[in-house]
Amino acid sequence: MKEEAVVYRNAHDPLRDETRDVWVVRGRIAEGPVPGARAVDLRGAPLRPKFVDPHAHVLPMGLDLVRPSVAGCASREEILDRLRDALNLVARGDWLVAAGYDPNRLSESESLSLDDLDRLSTDVPIVLRHVSGHGSLVNSAVLRIAGIDDQTPDPPGGRIGRRADGRPNGWLLERAQEALRKVAPKEDVETMARAVLRACQKLSEMGIGTVADMMTGYYDLRRELRAYALAARRGCPVRLRLYLQWSAVFGPKARHGWEEDLVDADPSRCRVAGIKVFADGALGARTAAIRGAYLGDPTPPSGWSGVLTYRPARLREMVRRAHEAGWSVAIHAIGDHALDLAMQALRETGEPSRHRIEHAMIADERQIGELARLGCRVCVQPEFLADFAEAYAQSLGPERMARLNPLGSMHRAGVRLCLGSDRPICKGDPEDYVRLATHRPPGFDPEERLDPRTAYAAATKEAAAALGDADLGSLEPGSWADLLADPASGLNPSERGPESRSDAS
Ligand SMILES: [Zn+2]
Incomplete structure (x- = not known):
């Protein structure tokens, strides 16, 4: 039988930073006192709400867990071995879709090519997904099935990688990947x-x-x-x-x-x-729409400043339609050019505070002030800085890189921040991304860190608020009692709130 009422005596609430009694009645935090409640004395140990991750890719994460992955491979041989093993398990008529390819972990001469995949198979379609999700390397069987050849133009918001003679080189970037979704077998x-x-x-x-x-x-x-x-x-x-x-x-x-x-x-x-809209791509893949240009390297050409997913007028119209249908809109905008367009689109809704901007990795003082004035939520992924520093250094150089994710400036300006993972791109342990918001990795301006309490709130209460869940992510009366069993708290799983089900198995 589920317990009706529990009181956690002397619980330390990390959001309020105070020790008090917390009452739980039928799965919700309640105003005490409640007669007949079973008492658990925490003696000052923390009682924490569960984390809320406001930006993840749950199904892709799950599919990656059931699919082959080359994540963690340190050399080209290791990747090819893994793919060869996985290929043996592909059923007739099926595709090999492998996740977790990170060419930034390899030297340039080690990067995989279309020819490498073709040497594995020219019959079985092979897709090797870039760890960022913003690009895929495919073999010629995929190009054939998707009807992509040297005559195929780049789709809007996407790019087909090409050799010097114009033939596709196997890389499909951003929305060019949509060709895959149309032809690959569906789960x-x-x-x-x-x-x-x-x-x-x-x-x-x-x-x-x-x-x-x-x-x-x-x-x-x-x-x-x-x-x-x-x-x-x-x-x-x-x-x-x-x-x-x-x-x-x-x-x-x-x-x-x-x-x-x-x-x-x-x-x-x-x-x-809510509704998700993309304004641009990612920095590691050099597809985020930035002001100025990415640092050279033969492909993409110098002067390259990324890809807008949609023309500005189209983006504004898409946001307006979703807004008018009553939704909260979350706009993916990583580069500063995309950020301006996203802010303009939100401003035109007349109710920007209902909406969200995802990532906002490059933002100057003017833009940060504007984000605060609009009152939209901004969802930032601190783990990117630890995972992709090398790619950022290569594509932006040390100065622009140091300013990425200006959380400190955003917080001081009053921007409504929340922190998320973007898993499966990152591992996404909230303890890690909260710590990375308070201790930025080497190479990133330490002034842009958050204080621990702000960072913690951004991963719990503020993250829940960004989802429209005012009754999650805190220990305030009325909230769901999604409570974390903290080893230090002396709570054991059976003493967690009745609504916390993670202890079920
Ligand atoms: Zn994402």
Whole structure:
């Protein structure tokens, strides 16, 4: 039988930085005192809300967990060996899709090419996904099936990598990857649900109680929604918040009636939180839209300043439509050029504070002031600095790199910050990304760090608020009692709040 009421006596609340009694009644934090509550004395040990990760890719993370990966491979031979092993397990008619390729870990001469993949197989389609998710290297079987050749123009917001003679070199960057989604075999709902549960089991082990998927509808909106709802019904230990791809809801091929796929889901466990729109790409892949140019290197050509996913007028119109339909919009904008366009789009909604900007990695003082005035939420990923420093140094040089993720300036200006992971691009342990916000890695301006309490709030209460969940991420009365068992607190899992289910298995 579930317990009705518990009081955690002398619990240290890290958000308020005070020690007090915290009452839990039927899974929610309550105003005390509650007669008959069972008492647990924490003797000043912390009682913490579970973390909220407001920017993740849950299904892709889960699929990566069930798919082969070359993450962690230190040499080209090791990568090719892994791919060769994985190829042996590919069923007839299936593709080999491998994740986690990070050419920045290899020397230039070691990087893999189309020819390398073709030496593995010219029959089985092979896709090697860049660790950032912003590019994929494919073999010629994929190019053939996708109909990509030297005559194919770059799609809007994307680039087909080419050799000197114009033939594709196997790299599909940004939206050029959409050609893959159209022709690759799709996962079924059951596989997707299992992937979501696999991912959330890992999240739960990291102390995360709520996660937002930022690209629901990338593969197939209705299948994905059914998979998330199914995972929630099967006792998914993490609350699911979904941001739907703009095109899946408003685009010409949008499929109506998707709301039905979630009707059975308990909205506190699984619901749609908003709409996701891209303004640009990523810095490591040199596709984020920056002012000025990326540092040389033969490809891309010098003077290259990234890719806008949409023309500015189109971006504004997309944001307006989602806004008018009543949604919160989250705009991915990494470069400073993209950031200006994103802010303009939000300003034109007349209600910018309802919306979010994702990443905002390059922002000068004027832009930071503008973010504060707009009052939109800004979701930053501190782990990028630790994971991709080398790529940033190569693409931007030391000075521009040092200023990336100006969290300190943003906080001092009053920007409403939250911290997220962008998993599976990063490992995404909240303890790690909170620490990286308070202790920036070497090469990054230490003035741009956050104080520990602000960083912690940005990973809990503020992250929940960015998802529209005012009743998550804190120990305030009315909040869900998603409580973390802190080893130091003397709490054991059976003493956690009745709503915290991560101890279930
Ligand atoms: Zn993301």
